[in-house]
Amino acid sequence: xxxxxxxxxxxxxxxxxxxxxxxxxxxxxxxxxxxxxxxxxxxxxxxxxxxxxxxxxxxxxxxxxxxxxxxxxxxxxxxxxxxxxxxxxxxxxxxxxxxxxxxxxxxxxxxxxxxxxxxxxxxxxxxxxxxxxxxxxxxxxxxxxxxxxxxxxxxxxxx
Numbered sequence: 001x002x003x004x005x006x007x008x009x010x011x012x013x014x015x016x017x018x019x020x021x022x023x024x025x026x027x028x029x030x031x032x033x034x035x036x037x038x039x040x041x042x043x044x045x046x047x048x049x050x051x052x053x054x055x056x057x058x059x060x061x062x063x064x065x066x067x068x069x070x071x072x073x074x075x076x077x078x079x080x081x082x083x084x085x086x087x088x089x090x091x092x093x094x095x096x097x098x099x100x101x102x103x104x105x106x107x108x109x110x111x112x113x114x115x116x117x118x119x120x121x122x123x124x125x126x127x128x129x130x131x132x133x134x135x136x137x138x139x140x141x142x143x144x145x146x147x148x149x150x151x152x153x154x155x156x157x158x159x
Contacts, residue, residue, distance in 0.1 A: 001146070007127075007135040013039045016137065017046020024051060024105045026075050029119045031111035034127035039135050040109040043127065044079055047107055053077045059109075067104070075105055082110040121145055 007013045024030070030047065032040040041059045048057040052072035059081060070076040106118070116122055121143030128136045141148070 002138050002140040004136055004138045007039070007137055009134070010039065010042050013042045013127075013135060013137075014046040014049070017043040017048075018050040019046075021047040021050020021052075021105075024075070026103050026105065028105045029122040030105065030107045031116055031122055031124045032107065032109045032127065033112040033124060034135075035129065038127035038129045040127060043125065043137075044107050044109065047105070048077055048079070051075050051077050051105060076103065078104050078106045080106065080108040080111070082108055116142070119143070 005016070007016055020030070024047065032043055034040055041057075045057045048068055051068075052070075053068035053076060054071045055068050057066075057068060057079060066079045068077045068079065112124060112126070116124070123145045124140040124142065126138040126140070128138070130136060
C-alpha cells in the first residue's frame, strides 16, 4: 500500500532520508524515482546520513555507482545512478549489485523499471516536484517491505 508525504523544503527531504537511513539494514534496496530536480540525490544524502556512512555523497551520474564505506552503524551504502544506463539491463548486471545487496544498502536513482528486478523486496520512493517547489514523496513497499512496519512512521511524521 503506497503512502504519500509532503516534503516542503530540501531540509525536510534530508530529514526524511535520514529517518529512513536510521531504519535501513544490510540487504535493503531503495529505488528513487522522479524527474530531474525532484530531490533524488538530496534524499540519498539524507539516507547516507542516517546510515552514518563515510565520505561526501554526491550524484553518481558520471561514475554510475559509488560505494560509501560503513561508518557508525557498520553498514556501507552503494549509491547508483541508473539514468545513463538507459534501461540497459546488461550494464546493470555488470555493476554486480546483487552481490552488494548482501552486505550493503543499495540506493538506486532512476531505478524504477530496471533495478527493481534486483530484488522483489524493495522500497520505491517517487518524488514529484510541485509548482510551489515542495515535493510529494510516494512511498511504495514491495515484497517483505510491505510487512515491515519500520518505514511506516516516516510518512506519518512528515504529513
